[in-house]
Amino acid sequence: xxxxxxxxxxxxxxxxxxxxxxxxxxxxxxxxxxxxxxxxxxxxxxxxxxxxxxxxxxxxxxxxxxxxxxxxxxxxxxxxxxxxxxxxxxxxxxxxxxxxxxxxxxxxxxxxxxxxxxxxxxxxxxxxxxxxxxxxxxxxxxxxxxxxxxxxxxxxxxxxxxxxxxxxxxxxxxxxxxxxxxxxxxxxxxxxxxxxxxxxxxxxxxxxxxxxxxxxxxxxxxxxxxxxxxxxxxxxxxxxxxxxxxxxxxxxxxxxxxxxxxxxxxxxxxxxxxxxxxxxxxxxxxxxxxxxxxxxxxxxxx
Amino acid sequence: xxxxxxxxxxxxxxxxxxxxxxxxxxxxxxxxxxxxxxxxxxxxxxxxxxxxxxxxxxxxxxxxxxxxxxxxxxxxxxxxxxxxxxxxxxxxxxxxxxxxxxxxxxxxxxxxxxxxxxxxxxxxxxxxxxxxxxxxxxxxxxxxxxxxxxxxxxxxxxxxxxxxxxxxxxxxxxxxxxxxxxxxxxxxxxxxxxxxxxxxxxxxxxxxxxxxxxxxxxxxxxxxxxxxxxxxxxxxxxxxxxxxxxxxxxxxxxxxxxxxxxxxxxxxxxxxxxxxxxxxxxxxxxxxxxxxxxxxxxxxxx
Numbered sequence: 273x274x275x276x277x278x279x280x281x282x283x284x285x286x287x288x289x290x291x292x293x294x295x296x297x298x299x300x301x302x303x304x305x306x307x308x309x310x311x312x313x314x315x316x317x318x319x320x321x322x323x324x325x326x327x328x329x330x331x332x333x334x335x336x337x338x339x340x341x342x343x344x345x346x347x348x349x350x351x352x353x354x355x356x357x358x359x360x361x362x363x364x365x366x367x368x369x370x371x372x373x374x375x376x377x378x379x380x381x382x383x384x385x386x387x388x389x390x391x392x393x394x395x396x397x398x399x400x401x402x403x404x405x406x407x408x409x410x411x412x413x414x415x416x417x418x419x420x421x422x423x424x425x426x427x428x429x430x431x432x433x434x435x436x437x438x439x440x441x442x443x444x445x446x447x448x449x450x451x452x453x454x455x456x457x458x459x460x461x462x463x464x465x466x467x468x469x470x471x472x473x474x475x476x477x478x479x480x481x482x483x484x485x486x487x488x489x490x491x492x493x494x495x496x497x498x499x500x501x502x503x504x505x506x507x508x509x510x511x512x513x514x515x516x517x518x519x520x521x522x523x524x525x526x527x528x529x530x531x532x533x534x535x536x537x538x539x540x541x542x543x544x545x546x547x548x549x550x551x552x553x554x555x556x557x558x559x560x561x562x563x564x565x566x567x568x569x570x571x572x573x574x
Numbered sequence: 575x576x577x578x579x580x581x582x583x584x585x586x587x588x589x590x591x592x593x594x595x596x597x598x599x600x601x602x603x604x605x606x607x608x609x610x611x612x613x614x615x616x617x618x619x620x621x622x623x624x625x626x627x628x629x630x631x632x633x634x635x636x637x638x639x640x641x642x643x644x645x646x647x648x649x650x651x652x653x654x655x656x657x658x659x660x661x662x663x664x665x666x667x668x669x670x671x672x673x674x675x676x677x678x679x680x681x682x683x684x685x686x687x688x689x690x691x692x693x694x695x696x697x698x699x700x701x702x703x704x705x706x707x708x709x710x711x712x713x714x715x716x717x718x719x720x721x722x723x724x725x726x727x728x729x730x731x732x733x734x735x736x737x738x739x740x741x742x743x744x745x746x747x748x749x750x751x752x753x754x755x756x757x758x759x760x761x762x763x764x765x766x767x768x769x770x771x772x773x774x775x776x777x778x779x780x781x782x783x784x785x786x787x788x789x790x791x792x793x794x795x796x797x798x799x800x801x802x803x804x805x806x807x808x809x810x811x812x813x814x815x816x817x818x819x820x821x822x823x824x825x826x827x828x829x830x831x832x833x834x835x836x837x838x839x840x841x842x843x844x845x846x847x848x849x850x851x852x853x854x855x856x857x858x859x860x861x862x863x864x865x866x867x868x869x870x871x872x873x874x875x876x
Contacts, residue, residue, distance in 0.1 A: 284649040285615040291645075309645040310612040313587040333678040335648040339641075343593075343611040346637040347586040368677055375674050376635040377713045411679045 273298050273420075273472050273570040275495065275534075278314040279306075280545075280562040282479075282501050282515075282537035283336055288544070289564055290314050291336040292537060294476055294497060295325075296418060298400065304328045305416060305476050311340035312347050318565055323351055329402060330361035331478025332413035333368050342372050349380050356383040360395060360404070362412040363388050389414065400471070405489045407480035409514035415478055417489050420471025424449055424461070432464045472570045475530075479537060481511045482520040490528035494570045497562070498524065500535035503547050518548035522555035534562045575600050575722075575774050575872040577797065577836075580616040581608075582847075582864040584781075584803050584817070584839035585638055590846070591866055592616050593638035594839060596778055596799060597627075598720060600702065606630045607718060607778050613642035614649050620867055625653055631704060632663035633780025634715035635670050644674050651682050658685040662697060662706070664714040665690050691716065702773070707791045709782035711816035717780055719791050722773025726751055726763070734766045774872045777832075781839060783813045784822040792830035796872045799864070800826060802837035805844075806853050820850035824857035836864045 274297040281289030291308025295318070302324040304311075315322040322344055330338050338361075345357070359369050366386035373380065389395070391406040391414075401421075404414040427447050437443065437459055442452045451460045473493040477486050480499050490496045501515035510517045516524075518535050525533035533556050535548050542548065545561025552559040560566075576599040583591030593610025597620070604626040606613075617624040624646055632640050640663075647659070661671050668688035675682065691697070693708040693716075703723075706716040729749050739745065739761055744754045753762045775795040779788050782801050792798045800823035804812040809819040818826075820837050827835035835858055837850050844850065847863025854861040862868075 283652055284645075285618070287615075287618050290615065309642065310615055313589075313592065313612055316587070316589050335645055335678050335680060338678060339645045339648075340611065343586075343637055343641045346641075350585055371673065372677050375670055376637050376640060378637060 273418075273474065275474065275497070275568045275570070276318055276320060277534075277536065277562045277564060277566045278311055278318060279308050280536045280538055280564050280566075281336075282499075282539055284540060285310065286540040289538060289540070291340075292478075293340065294536070295320060296474065297324075300324070301326045303402070303418065306331055306337045306478065307340040307344060308336045309339040309343075312344045314564065319567065323348065323353060325357070326355075327397075327402075328357070328359045329404075329414075329416050330359065330365060330369075331416070331476070332362060332409060332411050333364055334411065334479065337478065338368070338372075341369060342375060342378075345373065345380060345384065346378055349378070349382070353382050356385060358385045358387065360387040360389055360402075362404070362406075362414050364412065365389075403489070405485050407477060407485055408483040409479045409481070413478050413480060413514075415475060415480065415486050415489055417473060417475045417493065419473040419493075422471055423469045425466035425468050428464050428466065432459075435459055435463065437464070469573060472572065474570060479514055480516060481514055482516050482524055487524050487528045490524065490530050492529050494531045495534065495568065496525050496528065496530040496532070497534045497536050499537045500548055500552070500561075501537050501539050503542075504551050518552040518561075519555060522552035522559055525556040525559070531558065532568075533559045534568070535559065536562045538562075575720075575776065577776065577799070577870045577872070578620050578622060579836075579838065579864045579866060579868045580613055580620060581610050582838045582840055582866055582868075583638075584801075584841055586842060587612065588842040591840060591842070593642075594780075595642065596838070597622060598776065599626075602626070603628045605704070605720065608633055608639045608780065609642040609646060610638045611641040611645075614646045616866065621869065625650065625655060627659070628657075629699075629704075630659070630661045631706075631716075631718050632661065632667060632671075633718070633778070634664055634711060634713050635666055636713065636781065639780065640670070643671060644677055644680075647675065647682060647686065648680055651680070651684070655684050658687065660687045660689065662689040662691055662704075664706070664708075664716050665692075666714065667691075705791070707787050709779060709787055710785040711781045711783070715780050715782060715816075717777060717782065717788050717791055719775060719777045719795065721775040721795075724773055725771045727768035727770050730766050730768065734761075737761055737765065739766070771875060774874065776872060781816055782818060783816055784818050784826055789826050789830045792826065792832050794831050796833045797836065797870065798827050798830065798832040798834070799836045799838050801839045802850055802854070802863070803839050803841050805849050820854040820863075821857060824854035824861055827858040827861070833860065834870075835861045836870070837861065838864045840864075
């Protein structure tokens with residue numbers, strides 16, 4: 273589960289930062305969160321291809337978060353995509369995106385499905401699920417979590433041998449959570465497996481002022497990517513426009529007990545994110561100010 | 575009259591080239607021709623600002639030529655533009671652009687006017703005019719010329735003195751094309767002015783297969799910026815999709831007697847434009863393969 277920051281700016285692009293987009297590479301799949309103007313070109317500078325995208329989740333319909341969609345989809349078409357594409361977002365997704373695709377002379381060669389999600393909706397995929405939670409912006413906006421199901425606990429091999437289970441097929445059965453019979457005795461998985469391990473979890477807030485919905489969604493996650501439009505001096509202004517300061521993002525990371533915080537949606541007024549990072553680290557040391565094309569792998573806990 | 579190539583690629587962007595956009599800096603004004611996705615960010619890497627744009631002319635409504643409009647306009651709004659903006663293009667301009675501006679939650683703070691032009695229409699501005707001419711693409715498409723009115727001929731100072739005109743105000747009057755009285759004799763402008771000098775003229779084809787409409791429009795122009803999607807080996811394919819090869823662009827430049835040819839709308843298949851330039855120069859030596867952020871000043875003839 274690798275995060276690839278394609279655009280870490282907010283409102284409008286700057287020389288250094290493109291407008292929001294964040295790709296998650298999960299095995300051979302790519303899930304895209306937000307798709308600001310120029311996202312398709314950001315892909316070209318990254319280690320992944322936009323032809324790999326399986327699903328797109330839009331946080332809200334402010335231009336900087338979705339205006340890269342029509343160009344991206346047209347380029348997928350010109351590069352002969354045939355697989356269907358699913359686009360998810362808050363109310364209005366179907367209307368906005370389907371209208372956007374009628375702009376100019378264009379007809380996609382593959383199926384595009386739109387999904388207007390509701391607060392709390394969970395979209396289930398084979399190996400992970402994505403949950404949408406309403407946040408506090410000035411238009412309908414979601415934060416998203418992407419989470420793997422829990423994995424069975426660690427297999428205690430010495431204990432299994434002690435109980436007389438022979439190495440081989442029966443080990444695998446126990447690891448899959450099935451009971452086995454050995455010399456007329458039933459060995460249940462809980463006798464040889466450690467406590468269930470939680471799957472990997474990442475949360476992306478989109479645009480929001482600090483809110484408990486995010487704190488709850490981000491509970492114990494591996495990575496929180498949080499709106500950090502301004503530094504703490506401009507906190508009041510950030511909140512007025514439905515955004516957060518870096519310090520507020522750090523407080524939420526601390527309260528939610530996340531492992532790592534990335535600051536994003538950084539205003540064009542900041543040449544670099546150093547100030548934001550320094551202020552946030554006073555509260556939550558494990559903070560990084562994201563920058564375009566930064567990659568971060570969330571590793572499976574052993 | 576300075577050309578600033580903001581995007582010289584075609585169909586979709588590449589690492590090296592953004593999709594089409596060409597700005598003309600004319601004194602303090604900026605006229606934009608086409609506005610592919612990412613044009614606002616290309617401005618940031620150039621010597622001019624998108625806040626200076628007075629008028630926008632779109633050649634046609636294929637995504638690579640206009641999908642940068644909504645983001646550009648929203649960024650103008652966020653940067654507090656108040657001046658009205660005029661957008662011109664072929665039939666459908668009003669429909670496509672006004673719909674595009676309804677995408678997402680956005681209401682511009684300044685007036686935007688749309689103009690559906692017809693073949694042969696000339697839009698008159700104070701110091702230049704812009705003419706739209708239908709070309710041969712697979713959707714309604716224009717080439718545009720931007721041209722200054724002719725300037726009065728060169729002032730022959732020795733001849734004026736010889737005719738008894740005293741240096742000063744009367745010189746200016748004659749230079750402006752007015753007759754003057756000197757010692758009861760009428761001196762007319764044609765007695766002291768050389769032949770009328772043509773104004774500067776630039777022609778941008780947008781996407782087109784080779785056509786006589788362009789040859790006629792480009793007659794004797796200073797600069798022709800021509801579709802050159804493929805090299806001569808792929809000429810048949812270029813024409814099939816409504817485009818030109820570099821060689822065909824060169825032939826038109828030669829036939830129209832232009833001063834300088836720039837090749838643009840270069841397919842992502844070409845890393846650089848050297849091949850295109852070399853092939854074209856065999857026919858029309860004064861050819862340059864345009865690249866992003868290239869600038870070229872059309873100077874006033876002395």
